[in-house]
Amino acid sequence: MTSATTPTGKERFAAEPAMRYARREHEFRPSPVRAVFELALDPRFVSLAGGNPDTALLPHEEIAEISARLLRDRGAEILQYGSGAGIAALPEVIGALMAAQGAQVSPRELLITTGSQMGIDLATKLLCDPGDVVVAEGPTYVGAMGVFGAYETELRQIPVDDDGLVPQALEEALDAAQREGRRVGYLYTIPHHQNPSGTTLSQPRREQVVEICARRGVPIVEDDPYAFVGFPGTEPLASLYSLNPAGVVHLGSFSKIFSPGMRVGWMAAPPQVRDRLQIAGESVDIHPSVLAQEIVAAYVGTPSWSEHLGRLRQAYAERCQGLLDSLAQHVPDGVRWTVPSGGFFTWVTLEGVDPGADILGAAIERELIVVPGRACFAGEPPGACLRLAYSGSSPQALQEGARRLAQVIDDLRQAHPA
Amino acid sequence: MTSATTPTGKERFAAEPAMRYARREHEFRPSPVRAVFELALDPRFVSLAGGNPDTALLPHEEIAEISARLLRDRGAEILQYGSGAGIAALPEVIGALMAAQGAQVSPRELLITTGSQMGIDLATKLLCDPGDVVVAEGPTYVGAMGVFGAYETELRQIPVDDDGLVPQALEEALDAAQREGRRVGYLYTIPHHQNPSGTTLSQPRREQVVEICARRGVPIVEDDPYAFVGFPGTEPLASLYSLNPAGVVHLGSFSKIFSPGMRVGWMAAPPQVRDRLQIAGESVDIHPSVLAQEIVAAYVGTPSWSEHLGRLRQAYAERCQGLLDSLAQHVPDGVRWTVPSGGFFTWVTLEGVDPGADILGAAIERELIVVPGRACFAGEPPGACLRLAYSGSSPQALQEGARRLAQVIDDLRQAHPA
Numbered sequence: 001m002t003s004a005t006t007p008t009g010k011e012r013f014a015a016e017p018a019m020r021y022a023r024r025e026h027e028f029r030p031s032p033v034r035a036v037f038e039l040a041l042d043p044r045f046v047s048l049a050g051g052n053p054d055t056a057l058l059p060h061e062e063i064a065e066i067s068a069r070l071l072r073d074r075g076a077e078i079l080q081y082g083s084g085a086g087i088a089a090l091p092e093v094i095g096a097l098m099a100a101q102g103a104q105v106s107p108r109e110l111l112i113t114t115g116s117q118m119g120i121d122l123a124t125k126l127l128c129d130p131g132d133v134v135v136a137e138g139p140t141y142v143g144a145m146g147v148f149g150a151y152e153t154e155l156r157q158i159p160v161d162d163d164g165l166v167p168q169a170l171e172e173a174l175d176a177a178q179r180e181g182r183r184v185g186y187l188y189t190i191p192h193h194q195n196p197s198g199t200t201l202s203q204p205r206r207e208q209v210v211e212i213c214a215r216r217g218v219p220i221v222e223d224d225p226y227a228f229v230g231f232p233g234t235e236p237l238a239s240l241y242s243l244n245p246a247g248v249v250h251l252g253s254f255s256k257i258f259s260p261g262m263r264v265g266w267m268a269a270p271p272q273v274r275d276r277l278q279i280a281g282e283s284v285d286i287h288p289s290v291l292a293q294e295i296v297a298a299y300v301g302t303p304s305w306s307e308h309l310g311r312l313r314q315a316y317a318e319r320c321q322g323l324l325d326s327l328a329q330h331v332p333d334g335v336r337w338t339v340p341s342g343g344f345f346t347w348v349t350l351e352g353v354d355p356g357a358d359i360l361g362a363a364i365e366r367e368l369i370v371v372p373g374r375a376c377f378a379g380e381p382p383g384a385c386l387r388l389a390y391s392g393s394s395p396q397a398l399q400e401g402a403r404r405l406a407q408v409i410d411d412l413r414q415a416h417p418a
Numbered sequence: 419m420t421s422a423t424t425p426t427g428k429e430r431f432a433a434e435p436a437m438r439y440a441r442r443e444h445e446f447r448p449s450p451v452r453a454v455f456e457l458a459l460d461p462r463f464v465s466l467a468g469g470n471p472d473t474a475l476l477p478h479e480e481i482a483e484i485s486a487r488l489l490r491d492r493g494a495e496i497l498q499y500g501s502g503a504g505i506a507a508l509p510e511v512i513g514a515l516m517a518a519q520g521a522q523v524s525p526r527e528l529l530i531t532t533g534s535q536m537g538i539d540l541a542t543k544l545l546c547d548p549g550d551v552v553v554a555e556g557p558t559y560v561g562a563m564g565v566f567g568a569y570e571t572e573l574r575q576i577p578v579d580d581d582g583l584v585p586q587a588l589e590e591a592l593d594a595a596q597r598e599g600r601r602v603g604y605l606y607t608i609p610h611h612q613n614p615s616g617t618t619l620s621q622p623r624r625e626q627v628v629e630i631c632a633r634r635g636v637p638i639v640e641d642d643p644y645a646f647v648g649f650p651g652t653e654p655l656a657s658l659y660s661l662n663p664a665g666v667v668h669l670g671s672f673s674k675i676f677s678p679g680m681r682v683g684w685m686a687a688p689p690q691v692r693d694r695l696q697i698a699g700e701s702v703d704i705h706p707s708v709l710a711q712e713i714v715a716a717y718v719g720t721p722s723w724s725e726h727l728g729r730l731r732q733a734y735a736e737r738c739q740g741l742l743d744s745l746a747q748h749v750p751d752g753v754r755w756t757v758p759s760g761g762f763f764t765w766v767t768l769e770g771v772d773p774g775a776d777i778l779g780a781a782i783e784r785e786l787i788v789v790p791g792r793a794c795f796a797g798e799p800p801g802a803c804l805r806l807a808y809s810g811s812s813p814q815a816l817q818e819g820a821r822r823l824a825q826v827i828d829d830l831r832q833a834h835p836a
Contacts, residue, residue, distance in 0.1 A: 019545060020545075021694065022603075031700055067482070075481065078679055080473045117702065129441050245431070260497075263707045280446055283449075284536060284565075284702060285532045287681070289707040289710045
């Protein structure tokens with residue numbers, strides 16, 4: 001070894017390492033949500049950025065007992081490699097959840113994942129070549145945009161209104177791609193309480209969207225983690241998967257109805273598609289944590305879990321109302337927000353502010369953290385906008401957040417008028 | 419909705435679904451190891467196929483108590499989203515392990531993964547474009563081959579002998595790629611107790627391999643899960659990362675020294691490379707299970723874990739010796755095997771058998787499961803060969819497996835002579 005190839009101490013990484021990156025590296029983007037997730041730990045800040053479920057409401061003692069019992073009674077099995085298809089007990093739990101959205105699924109359609117993020121990754125790996133178009137809501141989930149970029153696809157976004165994505169705009173986007181000779185990999189949609197707009201795709205539109213895509217042979221990736229966190233009095237709508245299972249890959253998750261720290265979700269897809277997804281997944285992570293899967297299977301679906309879900313839905317409804325009331329009280333005229341029927345988010349649109357303004361930067365000046373709307377669009381956003389999350393915050397934080405947002409809007413209108 | 423787009427009941431999936439797959443789907447290959455993993459559950463069979471650690475030797479009660487304590491005391495935090503960088507307690511545990519292989523690493527170099535499989539995936543995503551060459555040992559780990567295929571790279575394999583991969587052959591492979599104008603994405607190597615050959619890269623060769631790659635600017639992906647399961651009396655050798663951290667991505671795992679069911683591993687890389695790997699990883703799975711990470715951090719490195727590791731190493735040494743003794747007793751002349759100094763595997767080469775023969779099929783006829791050597795090569799294997807794992811089997815199973823293998827070899831020599 002020469003010293004040139006074995007630098008030591010502080011000099012080890014003095015220069016940019018001589019590793020050439022793949023072309024796709026240019027498309028890697030750090031999630032702005034994850035970036036502010038770190039900053040949000042500063043106690044001076046009010047964060048309405050992270051879309052966190054409230055895990056303080058969970059029965060920790062009960063989950064501790066479940067975990068201990070599993071490890072005591074079946075430790076050798078639970079600590080060993082598991083099946084790439086997931087543990088045997090989960091299909092029944094998942095089947096009950098999917099049946100509540102109108103889909104009768106067999107275990108042959110199900111694949112366990114380390115959460116919906118991996119489901120988006122695997123679906124894109126299977127369905128998209130570089131240069132393909134992915135169509136999605138505008139705004140859309142920033143974590144999905146990271147996947148679209150990593151697979152070198154082109155995101156084209158279509159508007160949403162109070163009933164979710166606009167079918168006419170979908171049809172036009174698919175027409176345009178066809179005219180240009182561009183292949184559409186899939187339609188990506190979050191049909192319940194969409195992240196980040198907070199809107200839900202209405203039942204008539206679900207049928208329209210499925211029909212439009214089925215007619216053109218465009219698969220749908222239905223990312224549906226918020227189906228069961230509608231506010232009290234609401235019920236989940238029929239899943240797109242229930243309307244046309246042969247044309248839809250459905251993504252489900254235990255992150256919002258139990259625990260995101262566990263990292264357990266699922267995919268439902270036609271058996272041949274599911275089998276290919278399993279092969280793709282085994283080369284990525286072999287399988288999700290067996291202990292986490294077993295805890296999920298032992299807890300979700302029990303009466304205690306149903307009570308917990310009821311508490312969550314009630315809490316989110318109250319927090320949402322608290323935030324919307326505070327917005328009405330504090331923010332100036334010319335600010336609009338969506339009125340969610342469930343989920344974690346409301347979407348705020350600002351008149352009188354330059355769409356190119358740095359909203360997050362202005363918020364940080366006032367010790368507030370939000371997700372800037374720009375992060376949810378591949379191109380320029382249609383206006384100045386931002387996402388607020390109410391799911392994980394106290395009433396005081398929501399009120400103080402709305403108060404600071406009002407200041408931020410004043411600042412923006414002064415410094416960056418439209 | 420027309421009935422044509424909403425088939426129901428048994429007809430839902432009657433035809434091949436109308437989803438067009440990405441080009442890379444042709445490269446998706448089911449792991450032959452995972453396929454036999456399912457068959458191995460049949461009690462009539464003896465399986466020497468799966469590379470499983472012995473999780474029955476773990477102190478299940480102690481791990482149950484750790485898990486329960488974590489969930490009781492810090493449930494809201496542990497069940498919540500975690501940081502993409504991993505939990506705060508792991509870098510110290512990992513730092514101590516890597517220091518035992520000569521590398522002083524800072525937390526800035528470390529990224530927590532859901533096991534080394536994800537490490538291979540992320541390194542390939544960052545370093546390889548479609549059409550790039552990946553150089554690896556021949557034979558190599560079948561799970562890595564799945565990744566190479568998914569990223570549409572071309573695997574070129576170089577021979578191993580008792581001291582691991584042959585540096586002269588590495589140099590020739592890199593020369594050949596250069597002459598052809600082909601870019602080499604990286605050298606993939608498993609330097610300790612290699613899966614599947616059971617050989618270890620000697621210390622002088624480690625320095626040669628690092629020098630050859632550094633001189634040509636070819637990164638090394640060092641997949642090192644077996645470093646700490648050498649047989650009693652052996653010590654881990656210096657990692658390739660310790661020899662040239664600027665040119666190596668090191669993959670470590672808790673799967674072989676604690677639990678594969680947990681799905682926790684790590685990557686060490688130059689900070690700039692590590693940051694790009696983190697961004698790539700967040701779009702795949704956000705982060706590994708927080709509970710699993712916390713259990714690993716609370717157990718690995720304790721005196722109880724050290725005792726456990728000592729028991730494992732002793733057990734594997736005894737099982738290896740038992741298998742090699744049984745092979746010597748039962749198999750006919752013209753059969754050779756490697757003599758491991760640790761790890762899970764021995765590699766068996768058969769004279770007098772057609773290299774194209776279906777070894778797994780012949781073994782199944784005798785109710786034996788092995789990994790056929792063909793699965794570990796991108797092209798034709800240099801001869802008839804197979805992998806035997808001794809890590810997870812009883813002395814009786816190892817002896818019976820050797821006896822059945824002798825019959826299989828006789829069958830093969832009759833039906834498929836070389």
